[in-house]
Amino acid sequence: MEALAIQGGTPVRTKPWPEWPIYGEEEERLLLEVLRSGKWGGVGRIKLPELEEKFAAFHDAKYAVATVNGTIGITVALKAAGVKPGDEVIMPPYTFIATATSALLFGAIPVFADVETDTLLLDPEKVTAAITPKTKAIVTVHLAGAPSNMTRLKELADQHGLALIEDAAQAVGAQWEGRGVGALGDAGTFSFQSSKNINAGEGGMILSNNKELADMAWSIANVGRVRDGAWYQHDHIGWNLRMTEFQAAVLLGQMMRLEEQMEKRERNARLLTELLNEIDGIETMRRDPRITRHAYHLYMFKLAPDAATKVDKNEVIRRLNAEGIPALPGYVSLNRNAAVLREVEQLTGERREYDCPVSERASEKEVLWLQQAMLLAEEEDMHDIARAVAKVMKSL
Numbered sequence: 001m002e003a004l005a006i007q008g009g010t011p012v013r014t015k016p017w018p019e020w021p022i023y024g025e026e027e028e029r030l031l032l033e034v035l036r037s038g039k040w041g042g043v044g045r046i047k048l049p050e051l052e053e054k055f056a057a058f059h060d061a062k063y064a065v066a067t068v069n070g071t072i073g074i075t076v077a078l079k080a081a082g083v084k085p086g087d088e089v090i091m092p093p094y095t096f097i098a099t100a101t102s103a104l105l106f107g108a109i110p111v112f113a114d115v116e117t118d119t120l121l122l123d124p125e126k127v128t129a130a131i132t133p134k135t136k137a138i139v140t141v142h143l144a145g146a147p148s149n150m151t152r153l154k155e156l157a158d159q160h161g162l163a164l165i166e167d168a169a170q171a172v173g174a175q176w177e178g179r180g181v182g183a184l185g186d187a188g189t190f191s192f193q194s195s196k197n198i199n200a201g202e203g204g205m206i207l208s209n210n211k212e213l214a215d216m217a218w219s220i221a222n223v224g225r226v227r228d229g230a231w232y233q234h235d236h237i238g239w240n241l242r243m244t245e246f247q248a249a250v251l252l253g254q255m256m257r258l259e260e261q262m263e264k265r266e267r268n269a270r271l272l273t274e275l276l277n278e279i280d281g282i283e284t285m286r287r288d289p290r291i292t293r294h295a296y297h298l299y300m301f302k303l304a305p306d307a308a309t310k311v312d313k314n315e316v317i318r319r320l321n322a323e324g325i326p327a328l329p330g331y332v333s334l335n336r337n338a339a340v341l342r343e344v345e346q347l348t349g350e351r352r353e354y355d356c357p358v359s360e361r362a363s364e365k366e367v368l369w370l371q372q373a374m375l376l377a378e379e380e381d382m383h384d385i386a387r388a389v390a391k392v393m394k395s396l
């Protein structure tokens, strides 16, 4: 057997992976344009409306409202959809903590419904079981860039009179049945934080096809002003949650590269899935055929249940890292996060427990992540990943 790199053998790979972010003359030109215009924020903006229009069009949405970041985007979307302090918001536990803290920020209560075993996306049937008279909204997460089952979730939301918000922080450009994510439910939110598929260091966006909701979101993010109102006319309670012109300029530049990068990620992910499917003890994610475009913010794969009981996921990661593959362990299931549980207890006066075995098992024993920029490497680099995974799995 080939010696593992961790035991002094030759690593499968020493070549570096593509760096992130990728930028060039477009971003430089647009940034300088903003700098020299002297219009960096406030009123009379140029880049922000252009970005909102292009981003909405790219996702088949009617309205867009830019925000400081993705977390606040979810908060604003929930508030604009009428969610109030004390209301329950159903969401998956296998997500970034911001999905929950965005609700907790104004005293709404996250309620965790488990994810599907083979996709790690919110399980609509678990959502049904979590609905109570206090439920006001569902926040579904298009994790890793894979749209969750919007058809079934929309049916459920409509049937129970709930708002449906898409946390599409990781899913810029993804599509469900040929339509962009973000405005498939009542509203959707995106993040442009440094690791994201288009980024400006920080930033967020809300999309919606509902004019009333979009106007309310705009107002909340613009100190309660109304679009055509006077400067000191504050019809609602809101805050300054706006993006700067600099961020909008960088994002317009990033959007010019998006199409090509999305195609490359999809192509490489398809190949990687084929290669990993050949390896004993490894499972890849099921892709619903209704996902007509996957954003691949992450490439997730799993140790098969048998392998996961026998081997320690963190040991697999340690060995892969030594072979030159920067695999990551991913999230801790949010229903196991003490800070979240404590906050929920303070807000509700009761200690809540959530039954989310799929998410917990994924987090503790099964799931490995690769970051999106790795999928911007070449075909031969996908073979390196598969070779390293096969070598490590054989060693265990």
Ligand SMILES: Cc1ncc(COP(=O)(O)O)c(C=O)c1O
Pocket: 069, 070, 071, 072, 095, 096, 098, 099, 141, 167, 169, 170, 190, 191, 192, 193, 202, 203, 204
């Ligand atoms: C699923 C998910 N939701 C929300 C966020 C929050 O976005 P931001 O960091 O822009 O506040 C992120 C990313 O950071 C995310 O991955």
